Amino acid sequence: SSFCLLLGSKPLLGLSRLLNGPRDWDGDSFSFYFLAGKTQGSKTAGPSKKKRNTSQKKFREREEKAAEHKAKSFGEKSPAASGAAISASSSAETPAGDLATEPESLFALDVLRQRLHEKIQEARGQGSAKELSPAALQKRQRRKQERDRKKRKRKELRAKEKARKAEEAAEAQEPVEPSPEGAGREPREMPRLIFNKVEVSEDQPASKAQRRKEKRQRVKGNLTPLTGRNYRQLLERLQTRQSQLDELRGQSEEKAQELEAKMKWTNLLYKAEGVKIRDDERLLQEALKRKEKRRAQRQRRWEKRTASVVEKMQQRQDRRRQNLRRKKAARAERRLLKARKKGRILPQDLERAGLA
Structure with missing residues (x-):
């Protein structure tokens, strides 16, 4: 199938830009219409309306992306210079009859590019100070002052820490002058306090013979x-x-x-x-008697407890046997009662009647 591209009154310009790729021109200032038809040798119909709309939408999106990319790459150039470059490039491509309508589209593209550049600068926080409000300028000034104050404070703290370390090093290197009273004594070493540290011995555990030897050494006078x-x-x-x-x-x-x-x-x-x-022999004998007495008392309590446990177990066994006998007698009585209801004559009944 073939298509005809109508670009306002400039079909050749639109066709050349479509074939050569996206250029620096605004797609919104032109109207594109894709008209599909049958060729002489084709038998199938052209694309449907939905497909045509989709292709037009994709083409517009590609043109917008190309315009944004071009604006970012040439953001530092002035609008006049960019307009001149665009006019020069477009004039080379367009025919001589289209020079009258080209500046209008270039002017719209310059305006859009300048607006996009301003928005990018605002998003980056690089906008001009003249456009900021007084409140924003004051807030920026306060932040700068706060940063300077914190920087000065950090410098002061570092200087104090450095001076303190220098004083400690000087005190450690100063020799201790002995006093006249303790001239003959050796200088006493100041105790060093160590916090949050536990010394762990890496030695192997002592053997039984070594422990016995140490115990003998601790014995005084054998x-x-x-x-x-x-x-x-x-x-x-x-x-x-x-x-x-x-x-x-x-x-x-x-x-x-x-x-x-x-x-x-x-x-x-x-x-x-x-x-x-x-x-003390007397105290040892008394302590031994008390210990033997307590042992005897515990023995008696244990025996008493054992006897009570055995007695309770026997009582439970007797109660269980009685319950079993009672249940057995009740079952036998129920069977006899059922037999009497059925009309059977039992030996017990004959004995009661004196007929046995």
């Missing part, structure tokens, strides 16, 4: 302290020590007194460290 709540064992150890002292006293009184003094001194050292020493 004398294990009498500590703990195992009163029977403590009493036996205390009695063993007394028997050793008695045997040694029979051999040599001086050695016995020396050993006894050593024991007392060692116990005093343990007590000074905060270890509770249980070396």
Whole structure:
């Protein structure tokens, strides 16, 4: 199919621009009409009205996009220069008879391009200061002053921080002059406080032999302290020590007194460290009696509880057996009652009547 493009009174200009692509001209100042028809050799009809409208709409959109792209690329040029360039390019393409109507379309394109350029500048915030209102100018001035104030404040803070660090470094490098009173003493090192830090030892856990060795090293004078709540064992150890002292006293009184003094001194050292020493035989015996008494009481309470539990279990078993027997008798009675209703004569009835 073939088509005829009518561009007002300029069909050749419209056809050349359509074939050569979009140019710097306003599509709204011209009217395009696509008239489809049959050729001599074609048998099919042209495109429908809906398709023609769609093609016209797409063509207008392409022309608008081309105009915007051209306006952005030549936004810095003056309208007069752009108009001159457009007129020169269009005059080269158009025939001589169309020069009368071309400036009108160029003037409309220049106006639209200038308006688009102004809107782009306003959107970028680069509009001229003369067009801004006094309130906008005042607001811009306040923002600038606030930025300057914050900048000055940051500079002051950095200067103060730098001066403080310099003072600390100078104080750390100053030598400490010893006073006349403590001239012979060594300078005491100031304690350093460390916050929010926990020291974690990377050593492996001690073995059983190592722990035993450390425990022996903690023992003073090869004398294990009498500590703990195992009163029977403590009493036996205390009695063993007394028997050793008695045997040694029979051999040599001086050695016995020396050993006894050593024991007392060692116990005093343990007590000074905060270890509770249980070396009183009378108190140990009383504590052992109290412990045995409490154990006996707990034993009696446990036995009593066990007996009560067994008794309650037996009572529940007896009650269960009674309930089972009662239910069994009730079922037998219901069966006998049903048999009597059916007219059967039971042995129990004969015995009651004395006929058995």
